Amino acid sequence: MKNSAVRLTFLGGVNEVGGNKILLEDFNYNVKILLDFGINIKDYNDQYDRNEVPNSIKELVKLGLLPEAEKLAIINLYTDYHVKKNQDSNDLETNLDGIFVSHPHKDHFFGLSFVNRNIPIYTGVFTKKIISAYYKCSKTSIINNYGGLNWKLFRTGDILDIKGLEIIPVHVDHSIPAAYGFIIKTSGGIVVYTGDFRMHGPLAAMTQDFLNEIKNTLKILHQQENKRGEIQKPRETKVKLLICEGTHIHKGAIESENNVEQNLEQLFTKHPFDFLLVKFDRLDWDRFRTFSSIAQKFRWKFIITEKDAYFYYLLNKDEIHESMKNPNIIADDHILILTQGTVKYRWQEKIRQAIYKEEKGHRLIKYNEIKELDSGFFFYITSLRKDVIEKLNPNFRGAFISSSVDPYTEEFIDNNRTLSRFFRKIGIPSYRVHASGHAMPHHLINFIQSVNPEYLIPVHSDQPHFFKTFFKNSKIKVMIPNKNDRFELKSGIVNGSGVF
Ligand SMILES: [Zn+2]
Structure with a gap:
């Protein structure tokens, strides 16, 4: 030997x-x-x-x-x-x-x-x-x-x-x-x-x-x-x-991605909120799909920033991964994209071009349009977006759903506790809906x-x-x-x- x-x-x-x-x-x-x-x-x-x-x-x-x-x-x-x-x-x-x-x-x-x-x-x-x-x-x-x-x-x-x-x-x-x-x-x-x-x-x-x-x-x-x-x-x-x-x-915790969807549905049948701020790991495709399908089912909008949109668009484009075609940034009309000012970076240009090319320009929204949004939307936030929260209609009722990967850090994102503490100050209650990785x-x-x-x-x-x-x-x-x-x-x- x-x-x-x-x-x-x-x-x-x-x-x-x-x-x-x-x-x-x-x-x-x-x-x-x-x-x-x-x-x-x-x-x-x-x-x-x-x-x-x-x-x-x-x-x-x-x-x-x-x-x-x-x-x-x-x-x-x-x-x-x-x-x-x-x-x-x-x-x-x-x-x-x-x-x-x-x-x-x-x-x-x-x-x-x-x-x-x-x-x-x-x-x-x-x-x-x-x-x-x-x-x-x-x-x-x-x-x-x-x-x-x-x-x-x-x-x-x-x-x-x-x-x-x-x-x-x-x-x-x-x-x-x-x-x-x-x-x-x-x-x-x-x-x-x-x-x-x-x-x-x-x-x-x-x-x-x-x-x-x-x-x-x-x-x-x-x-x-x-x-x-x-x-x-x-x-x-x-x-x-x-x-x-x-x-x-x-x-x-006895949990599964299916449970996440069922629990969200349960919340949806009774809740009195006009909007829900949502946080999950951007790379967590299953969770993205879950929230997107809930939005679609209850005729809500799902708002993401153009940076997130570009990220998902890059992954959508790939031919080999069928499971990552849904949600689809270009095709799904319930997904709205928040644009930030005039084009400064190449990626901004790319995502806007891709949206305009398919005549979906109406899905791009500007910061000053946040106030005019109709009741019924998810706002996807990876970090503390005071700039966004300040622009929301003050007459709307909202809640925060923490649904990120796990309580410790696998990525650079705000701690859920920091977020909850901030939201508590401004009268936004927190929920946790989750399945671990x-x-x-x-x-x-x-x-x-x-x-x-x-x-x-x-x-x-x-x-x-x-x-x-x-x-x-x-x-x-x-x-x-x-x-x-x-x-x-x-x-x-x-x-x-x-x-x-
Ligand atoms: Zn990991």
């Missing part, structure tokens, strides 16, 4: 929600890859105000928001690529073989803004589209710098080969589209990384596909090992290490039992000790690393500098 040696270094996402960065090194294949390269958004917000940007990448490293490449023996991890347009990178060669991005939430991909442009970025076809749409809708700066990246795109069904190391990406259900888990066939055994996932969403079958593919990979490996005669007595082939997300290992405790336990790995490392959780409790009488060995801890997978034993 080969002398396997695989090392995993947990650079972020351990004992915390978000900021996942895991360095995987397989010394037999001479491969070094990163699984996700996120930044913990809460830590970032503690350092920088909303309109402030870091001075340099060095500063982010110094603050511990990005890892120190030298300590990891990664050569030229960061870029010198300038944020000005059309500037080619002069980045030197690197020894990092790739960064695998599980899904387009900032706490998993934010670090890409700072990396060497020669590093291959492996991600889903649509994951890249979303990151690009996000990039195009905001001002380019050191923290929004996703140009010139070396994308390598995959779909479910592909098998990626990095110098002999095979990686199988499989779609999973999460609060945004284009989320993947990875099955990695290292020389030290199979490593599975879930990314973020759930089992109670509309696309729960995709998470089941991931589980099926794990089982299938094990079956094939088992047959191969038997054929080669490496196993005298046939034995079970197991996943060596499962790196599993655990955001909600400590709490659950993360698996509930019983789903996580069932999933882990089904995979039945030798070792389990929870990530994306600030309550990892729950995993220890749940599996204390099981053969599954749970390890809880601290930041920067290393683990080695070596001929069947795992050594680490961690706490176990």
Whole structure:
């Protein structure tokens, strides 16, 4: 048997929600890859105000928001690529073989803004589209710098080969589209990384596909090992290490996207409001669809800003994702688009042109027209829009519906509490209608039992000790690393500098 040696270094996402960065090194294949390269958004917000940007990448490293490449023996991890347009990178060669991005939430991909442009970025076809749409809708700066990246795109069904190391990406259900888990066939055994996932969403079958593919990979490996005669007595082939997300290992709510729709309908049959301010994560397509279909059903309007409209328009345009054609920014007449002044940016020009081209100009509304809106509209707000609220008809009654992804930050959006507090002052009550993007405790336990790995490392959780409790009488060995801890997978034993 080969002398396997695989090392995993947990650079972020351990004992915390978000900021996942895991360095995987397989010394037999001479491969070094990163699984996700996120930044913990809460830590970032503690350092920088909303309109402030870091001075340099060095500063982010110094603050511990990005890892120190030298300590990891990664050569030229960061870029010198300038944020000005059309500037080619002069980045030197690197020894990092790739960064695998599980899904387009900032706490998993934010670090890409700072990396060497020669590093291959492996991600889903649509994951890249979303990151690009996000990039195009905001001002380019050191923290929004996703140009010139070396994308390598995959779909479910592909098998990626990095110098002999095979990686199988499989779609999973999460609060945004284009989320993947990875099955990695290292020389030290199979490593599975879930990314973020759930089992109670509309696309729960995709998470089941991931589980099926794990089982299938094990079956094939088992047959191969038997054929080669490496196993005298046939034995079970197991996943060596499962790196599993655990955001909600400590709490659950019996909820689903269907419930969100039913609960909203229930509110609609009796409510006395003229308008509803709504907040959800812009990337949460399921939630957008839910609100849009409620608006349509009750003949309400759904108002979004032209920036949001451009973002959705970019994603609508794609041919491959049927599920993202509805709602449709151009075709759906119940969606009104709030325009801001004369055209200043290219994206403004683009979205207005697209609307005029289809003779839908009547759906563009100006700020001073907000007051004249008839009763019966949703106003989609991602952040505190005092400018909008001041312009609403003062005789209207309204409420705020908080429906964002989760109470912690996966993106840069206002805290629900800050919003509720503000609305309370001006006489707007708050409701919460929600379904989480993360698996509930019983789903996580069932999933882990089904995979039945030798070792389990929870990530994306600030309550990892729950995993220890749940599996204390099981053969599954749970390890809880601290930041920067290393683990080695070596001929069947795992050594680490961690706490176990
Ligand atoms: Zn996520």
